[in-house]
Amino acid sequence: MNNMISLIFITIGILFNLLGCIGIIRLPDTYNRLQAATKCVTLGCCSILIGVCFHFGFSDAGVKALVAIPILFFTSTVAAHALIRGTYHFGIKLGKKSVKDDYKDAVK
Amino acid sequence: MRYVTVFILSLIFWLLLTFKITVPNIIVGSVASLICALIFTRFFIHNIYKLIQPHRYFWFLIYLVVFIWECIKANFDVAYRVLHPAMPIRPGIVKVKTTLKSELARTLLANSITMTPGTISVDIIGDYLYIHWIYVRSEDPEVYTSMITGAFEKYIKKIIE
Amino acid sequence: MSEYLNILLYIQIGLSGICLYRIIRGPTIPDRMVGIDIFGILVVGICAIISIQTERSFILDIGIAWIILSFIGTLTLAKYLTGKKLNE
Numbered sequence: 319m320n321n322m323i324s325l326i327f328i329t330i331g332i333l334f335n336l337l338g339c340i341g342i343i344r345l346p347d348t349y350n351r352l353q354a355a356t357k358c359v360t361l362g363c364c365s366i367l368i369g370v371c372f373h374f375g376f377s378d379a380g381v382k383a384l385v386a387i388p389i390l391f392f393t394s395t396v397a398a399h400a401l402i403r404g405t406y407h408f409g410i411k412l413g414k415k416s417v418k419d420d421y422k423d424a425v426k
Numbered sequence: 427m428r429y430v431t432v433f434i435l436s437l438i439f440w441l442l443l444t445f446k447i448t449v450p451n452i453i454v455g456s457v458a459s460l461i462c463a464l465i466f467t468r469f470f471i472h473n474i475y476k477l478i479q480p481h482r483y484f485w486f487l488i489y490l491v492v493f494i495w496e497c498i499k500a501n502f503d504v505a506y507r508v509l510h511p512a513m514p515i516r517p518g519i520v521k522v523k524t525t526l527k528s529e530l531a532r533t534l535l536a537n538s539i540t541m542t543p544g545t546i547s548v549d550i551i552g553d554y555l556y557i558h559w560i561y562v563r564s565e566d567p568e569v570y571t572s573m574i575t576g577a578f579e580k581y582i583k584k585i586i587e
Numbered sequence: 588m589s590e591y592l593n594i595l596l597y598i599q600i601g602l603s604g605i606c607l608y609r610i611i612r613g614p615t616i617p618d619r620m621v622g623i624d625i626f627g628i629l630v631v632g633i634c635a636i637i638s639i640q641t642e643r644s645f646i647l648d649i650g651i652a653w654i655i656l657s658f659i660g661t662l663t664l665a666k667y668l669t670g671k672k673l674n675e
Contacts, residue, residue, distance in 0.1 A: 334501055337501070337505045337509075340508050341504060346513075346515075349517060350515060350560060354507070354560075356540070357540075358504055361497055361501055378444075378446070391537075392537065395537040395540040395541060396537070399536065402546060402548050403549055412518070413517060415515060417516055417518045418520060419519050420521040421519045421521075421549065421556045424549070
């Protein structure tokens, strides 16, 4: 029973990862790619880790998988934030479809 | 007192990671936690008595439920935009005012905004958050402020401040 | 059951191959860095699936260490992009 639940969670996680990777290929500019990829891949890997936790139950591996989830959330969001700020300061323009840019005045 | 709190928290974290209670393990963990406490206490919260007030944990649980729901919604939003043949995107960077004051609360708010549908936080300057939005739904500052921060700001204020 | 897990593992490795495509082909430097960041997160998923297959728990330790190292690497690259020193 636990094996079935863990397989379901892992399958959902890999579907989310697949969506993130399609986003990294299809979307037109760096900002949108980072946006899609960070959200989908982070939640997908968290779902895989929950599946691992169900598989091992309350043992050392299960608790390790649970501890890894908050670490993964905080590191990936902070890394995405640093990366998008670096991209803007590096001089990459927003994509052609963009409608609004309030940050331009603040940087100068 | 703050040093002792950081030491105990890091020792608990070490024991969760290794998950075995023997004497050599606890000695190694104590040395590592002591080094962590000496270096990182200046980044810890200043009023440690906030850690033992139970109503903050209650609001934290409600915040967690709201946050996970928004996360799942964000993934289906991304799926719709990525798989749609015409790719309905309309990106832009908007400026949002926040009423939170402490550093930890602002960090938590920025992290929550990064995981919610279509938004990612770029920078904080003064009281303003700069947000990259994949589909700018409205041009009115009042409307989009309540759209972006409205779901989280009241809970974070109750948890931390 | 174990064949199904094998298939999932191969799909996950193929997804990290897609990130390699973005790292190699990316038109600008920030595009490559996005690829590196996402690649680091996908490897954690691979470690988790292998830890189920082999029933060993130390592979999850490798995963946790990989998260933190990839985080530090991404922060350093982002600091390089903004053109600032590491202590600012």
